[in-house]
Amino acid sequence: MRNSPYRDGQIFHRSDGKWMLTYHQEGLGEQDRVKEFANRGIRRCLDDDVPVGVLIEQEKKGRKSSYLVKGLATVDDWVGDHLALSAAVTNGEPSERTRTFQDILTADAEISSQSSVVEIPDDYDARLRVERTIVARRGQANFRSEQISSLDGACVISGCEVRAVLDAAHIMPYKGTASNVVSNGLLLRTDLHTLLDRDLLAIHPQTGEVHIAQSLQTTEYGGFVGMTALSGHNLEVRRKALEIAWDRYRRMTGL
Known part of the structure; x- marks a missing residue:
């Protein structure tokens, strides 16, 4: 939207007919994910794989605007204040989901050597850039549902039960649908997911x-040190993944 405080991304069209874009959530902070009605609705669409309609503002005169109906899109990812959307239907057929901002930034790599693709402007890339160490996957609806059921619908560290800010986090990095198993998952509040x-x-x-x-022990997160996040069966079924993650954590933190 023109003259808006929100920074929506431009539409990126691929030569295979798929289009992608980023959309700024309503509101400018993490707390608005829960506060704003529109954000709660979009979150449900993300969790339940429900497509959303995309309208692109073409012209604004006073309070009146004209819009282009772009079509249906899947809500693939939500990082910070931005959501990743991609065409739900291309050439009359359901399209494969893109899933993440990382995918949008690299989506043209496979076809760039064989065909002409619209280039992504530098400012678009800057708006989308997410640190490569963060692979923010909310996961498939089934993966999320399994984690909620397994862990009693609460963040294993903070105890938060507000579904809108809970993520089904992968203990070991996401490497495809085989990663979406209970033994490789945790239910974490969004900020704690990022730290993981x-x-x-x-x-x-x-x-x-x-x-x-x-480096974080003098912050609010220091209060979680020493807390028991998992025990009994919940710890046992995730132990192998936790061991791999623990070794990585030790290397990164110099323990």
Whole structure:
């Protein structure tokens, strides 16, 4: 939208007919994911794989605007204040989901050597850039549902039960649908999910205790140090994945 405080991305068209874009959530902060009605609705679309309609503003005169009906899109990812959307239908057929901002930034790599693709402007790339160490996958609806059921619908560290800010986090990095298993998942509050993906947080595979990087121990996150996040069966079924993540955490933090 023109003259808006929100920074929506431009539409990127691929030669295979698929289009993608980023959309700024309503509101400018993490708290608005829960506060704003529109954001709660979009979150449900993300969780339940429900397409959304995309309208592109063409002209604004006073309070009146004209729009181009772009079509249906899937909500593939939500990082920070932005959502990744991609065409739900191309050439009359359902299109494969793109899933993440990382995918949007690299989507043309496979076809760039064989065909002409619209270039992504530098400012678009800047708006989308997410640190490569963060692979923010909300996962498939089934993966999320399984984690909610397995872990009683609460963040294993903070105890938060607000579904709108809970993520089905992968303990080991996402590498395809085979990663979407209970033994490789945790239910985490969004900010704690980010710390996990940045190797600033880990759960000890033997004790289930929370460890936080030294650089964060004087912050609010220091209060989680030593808490028991997992125990019993929940710890046991995730132990192998936690061991791999623990080794990575130790290397990254110099333990």
